Amino acid sequence: MANRKKTGGSRKRNHEPAAVRFGKDKKRGGGPKKRLNSNSSNLGDGTTRLNKFIAHAGVCSRREADELIQLGSITVNGKIITEMGYKVKNTDIIKHEGETLSHNELFYFAINKPKNFNSNCDNPLKERTVGRLVNKATKYILSPIVKLERDSTGILLLTNDNDLYLKLSNPKHEFEKIFQLELDKPLKQEDLEKITQGIRLPSGGWAKAESISYVKGNQHTIGVEILNNKPKILTKIFELLGYKIKKADRVSFAGITKKNLSRGEYRKLSEAEITQLKMLG
Structure with a gap:
């Protein structure tokens, strides 16, 4: 229904x-x-903007994801990322406050x-x-x-x-x-x-x-x-x-x-x- x-x-x-x-x-x-x-x-270069990945993982909106990135709450493959517009690949491991994010x-x-x-x-x-x-x-x-x-x-x-x-x-x-x-x-x-x-x-x-x-x-x-x-x-x-x-x-x-x-x-x-x-x- x-x-x-x-x-x-x-x-x-x-x-x-x-x-x-x-x-x-x-x-x-x-x-x-x-x-x-x-x-x-054509799927481009196979990457996704980090803020979009975070949003699609159900953490928050894309705008709020930008704030999390700026605060240093996000790591990619163990490295803290604060760069706006950063792109990630499907093979990357993205974490928010230690919790691995996935789709x-x-x-x-x-x-x-x-x-x-x-x-x-x-x-x-x-x-x-x-x-x-x-x-x-x-x-x-x-x-x-x-x-x-x-x-x-x-x-x-x-x-x-x-x-x-x-x-x-x-x-x-x-x-x-x-x-x-x-x-x-x-x-x-x-x-x-x-x-x-x-x-x-x-x-x-x-x-x-x-x-x-x-x-x-x-x-x-x-x-x-x-x-x-x-x-x-x-x-x-x-x-x-x-x-x-x-x-x-x-x-x-x-x-x-x-x-x-x-x-x-x-x-x-x-x-x-x-x-x-x-x-x-």
């Missing part, structure tokens, strides 16, 4: 299906889909993020954050995988599995994300087709939707399937065509949906879902 948290105001269950499955107006982009390849995933217990959650909530989880006591909504789920600090904007809603995955977080958050990797958008004006058919063909970005790159459709014939409400993992990519695409996104709701993330989750509710991922995420490729 999902855990319910108070988010203020009335809460209605959202039974909207993935919008791109609707109607006859669907357009699909050409060419094969590019999927995340776990064998070639042996891994957690994976899905939450239906409410509007006007920050996606961050590093300070679970801060009001109107996802971290506050799930603060009783685990003692560990969780990381949001591909954050949603503050005014966006929908499915958001949280974990303390750093390898999975780094793999799925990497902007170079692509996998399915489905959004339902409400625009400030009707989307023209020619612009709908441009989005599936590809839009040149000011940076020189290209971005496109894998599929896009009007929801139940309403040209203000759009269902979009996109693989691109770069921040605010949908906002950029629609702004280049002269539209503003009034509402954005992520209904599916890598095949995991918000089904049966009201706004602010969360649940643990099933073993099958966790395996599905780890095998993306």
Whole structure:
């Protein structure tokens, strides 16, 4: 059973299906889909900032971890570390006041993020954050995988599995994300087709939707399937065509949906879902 948290105001269950499955107006982009390849995933240099490691071990928030480091309460391989920004490897032994810290217990959650909530989880006591909504789920600090904007809603995955977080958050990797958008004006058919063909970005790159459709014939409400993992990519695409996104709701993330989750509710991922995420490729 999902855990319910108070988010203020009335809460209605959202039974909207993935919008791109609707109607006859669907357009699909050409060419094969590019999927995340776990064998070639770029995890940087394989290190983690010490303050983040401490936070994810459930000791405290990342900001409080900085204070512990400055006070000389943290050792790495027997050496006191007071340097801000210090990075550690998986093989390092990190201790807080003599107690070895570890991330042996891994957690994976899905939450239906409410509007006007920050996606961050590093300070679970801060009001109107996802971290506050799930603060009783685990003692560990969780990381949001591909954050949603503050005014966006929908499915958001949280974990303390750093390898999975780094793999799925990497902007170079692509996998399915489905959004339902409400625009400030009707989307023209020619612009709908441009989005599936590809839009040149000011940076020189290209971005496109894998599929896009009007929801139940309403040209203000759009269902979009996109693989691109770069921040605010949908906002950029629609702004280049002269539209503003009034509402954005992520209904599916890598095949995991918000089904049966009201706004602010969360649940643990099933073993099958966790395996599905780890095998993306």
